[in-house]
Amino acid sequence: MKNGEVRMKKTIILGISGGIAAYKSAQLASNLVKKGHDVHVIMTKNATEFIAPLTLEVLTNNKVVTGTFDRNFNYNVNHVSLSKKADVFVVAPATANVLAKMAAGIADDMLTTTYLALRCPILVAPAMNTAMLEHPTTQRNLATLEKDGARVIQSGSGYLACGDVGAGRLAAIDDIEEAIDVLLHKEKLLLGKKVVITAGPTEEAIDPVRFITNHSSGKMGYALARAAYHLGATVHLITGPTQLKVPIGIGVSHVTSADEMQVAAMNQLDYDFFIASAAVSDFKTQNVSSQKIKKQDTGHDLSLALVPNKDIVAAVAKQKKAHQVVCGFAMETDNLVENAQTKREKKNLDVIVANHLFDEGAGFKGDTNKVTIISKDKVEPLDVMSKDDLAYKILERLVKS
Numbered sequence: 340m341k342n343g344e345v346r347m348k349k350t351i352i353l354g355i356s357g358g359i360a361a362y363k364s365a366q367l368a369s370n371l372v373k374k375g376h377d378v379h380v381i382m383t384k385n386a387t388e389f390i391a392p393l394t395l396e397v398l399t400n401n402k403v404v405t406g407t408f409d410r411n412f413n414y415n416v417n418h419v420s421l422s423k424k425a426d427v428f429v430v431a432p433a434t435a436n437v438l439a440k441m442a443a444g445i446a447d448d449m450l451t452t453t454y455l456a457l458r459c460p461i462l463v464a465p466a467m468n469t470a471m472l473e474h475p476t477t478q479r480n481l482a483t484l485e486k487d488g489a490r491v492i493q494s495g496s497g498y499l500a501c502g503d504v505g506a507g508r509l510a511a512i513d514d515i516e517e518a519i520d521v522l523l524h525k526e527k528l529l530l531g532k533k534v535v536i537t538a539g540p541t542e543e544a545i546d547p548v549r550f551i552t553n554h555s556s557g558k559m560g561y562a563l564a565r566a567a568y569h570l571g572a573t574v575h576l577i578t579g580p581t582q583l584k585v586p587i588g589i590g591v592s593h594v595t596s597a598d599e600m601q602v603a604a605m606n607q608l609d610y611d612f613f614i615a616s617a618a619v620s621d622f623k624t625q626n627v628s629s630q631k632i633k634k635q636d637t638g639h640d641l642s643l644a645l646v647p648n649k650d651i652v653a654a655v656a657k658q659k660k661a662h663q664v665v666c667g668f669a670m671e672t673d674n675l676v677e678n679a680q681t682k683r684e685k686k687n688l689d690v691i692v693a694n695h696l697f698d699e700g701a702g703f704k705g706d707t708n709k710v711t712i713i714s715k716d717k718v719e720p721l722d723v724m725s726k727d728d729l730a731y732k733i734l735e736r737l738v739k740s
Contacts (some may be wrong), residue, residue: 350377352421354430354450355395355612356437357385360466360509361498364431365390367512369398374661379421388493404449420515422456427522430454431511432466433478442480442487460522461489464515466507469505492587517587520569527571528738532569535610536560538650539579541597545643546628551688555618555672557581559668559726564589565615575604576696579617597623597648604651608658612737614666615652616692618703623648628650653686660702664740666690666733672697679713689740690714692733701722712736 349352351371355364364380371378378399382392384406396603404421408579430437430450437450448454454461463484471477472494472562481491490517495508504644509515538560542550557578564576565586575590577600592603597619607613625644632641656665669679670724672695679693694701694710700723701709709723712733 348375348377350379350424350527352453353380353389353395353426354424354428354433354437354453355380355386356430356432356434357389358432358466359385359389360432361386361389363444363509363512365394365398367429367431367515368395370512370516372399375402377383381453383448383450383542387435406449419580421682422453422458425457425459427460427462427516427519428454428457429462429519429658431462431464431515433463434510435465435467435474435480438477438480438484440467442483447727450511461488462492462515462518462522464492464658465507466509466511467494467507468499468501469503469507472507477683481538486660490518501678502541502634509606510678513584515586517565518591520565521588524571524613525627526592529567529612529733532572532610532611533575534564534572534614534734535575535577535604535607536564536567536614537577537579537600537604537619538582540618541579541600541648542698543597543620543623543648544627545624546632547632551622551624552580553618553620553621555579556704557583557617558704558706559708559730560614560616561586561617562730565734566727566734567612569735570731575607575610577607577617579619597651601649601651601654604655608655610663612660612664612666612734613652613655614733614737615655616668617651618668618670620648621653621695624645650686652688657688659687664737666692668739669693670696670702676711676713679711680718683713683715690737714740 355361368378369670374720378401380395382405393512395403440451440453446455455699467525495510496506497508498504527606539557540552540555542552544550560713561583564574568574568588577592594600595709621647625646659665665688669682671678674691675695683691692710696702698709700707705724707738708726712719
């Protein structure tokens with residue numbers, strides 16, 4: 340697999356049914372095309388009342404299919420030929436009517452006919468009025484589709500077009516894309532495995548207002564969590580404060596301080612792979628002030644007594660079992676390989692991922708990184724690449740450990 344199978348061009352069929360959320364599918368189609376996928380849209384007749392097929396044709400550069408007997412389209416039994424090419428079939432939005440027909444095997448338009456001819460993964464994103472979604476019939480139809488092998492992505496909650504407030508909104512477009520990425524990964528290297536990942540910075544309080552932290556964005560850890568889930572793992576993310584959205588399908592523990600991260604980590608020792616990518620503060624204040632420290636009370640100078648934080652990854656590695664793999668991260672400003680190898684040995688790590696703070700493309704906050712993966716018997720320098728691609732590289736290396 341090359342840096343994440345999902346990055347290879349795939350054929351995606353996007354089914355759009357007749358609900359107000361149909362307009363959002365234009366953004367979904369556009370995003371999938373930007374990722375390099377070949378997107379084919381099938382619309383129900385009702386869907387064309389909400390968004391023009393021409394919009395989707397311009398975005399995908401493919402003819403939009405709107406009827407089973409489209410005389411202006413040169414096709415080879417289209418519902419069969421297209422279904423044979425498809426890597427994923429997505430219905431977004433999926434109305435109660437379309438869900439019912441899919442669950443019952445009714446094929447009276449091109450969307451439902453194509454559904455019955457598919458042999459690829461299927462994703463359904465329901466969108467409708469809250470009462471319709473919660474109706475036992477709709478819930479039974481969703482359960483039937485899941486039993487038949489379809490993946491159902493949960494509807495969002497909020498203000499609906501009908502004026503109600505509740506469940507039934509189309510899931511966020513980025514969540515639908517994430518679910519598609521998961522389905523596109525057919526090689527599940529981590530199926531049946533549990534991966535625990537720490538990510539982001541920690542914050543060590545000085546007083547109720549101020550704290551000690553670092554520049555970590557959490558992007559590397561979140562990329563690892565996302566990639567591990569795509570590869571079939573059960574993933575638990577232990578994250579310090581970040582501005583990032585937790586990927587769908589992933590368990591999460593939100594923490595602030597190193598002590599909190601330590602407790603969360605020690606509660607997740609039933610792992611197969613533990614990846615400590617968090618930038619944990621090395622020190623914390625010895626005494627946290629219960630009140631805001633006033634400048635006039637300090638004589639304009641402030642001295643803080645600092646004490647070391649516990650080494651989380653070393654504590655985890657100390658208790659690891661024979662089948663468990665522990666990976667740490669190291670950021671260095673000099674003697675990269677030597678210092679990282681020393682850390683790996685001292686902390687009893689199987690693998691350490693090291694990067695030089697001053698290398699172009701590496702460091703905090705960016706979307707790329709440049710690292711060297713170090714194990715007991717191998718030093719593997721990698722070129723600059725996106726953190727998403729690097730996540731797959733690291734996980735592939737850990738599987739071979």
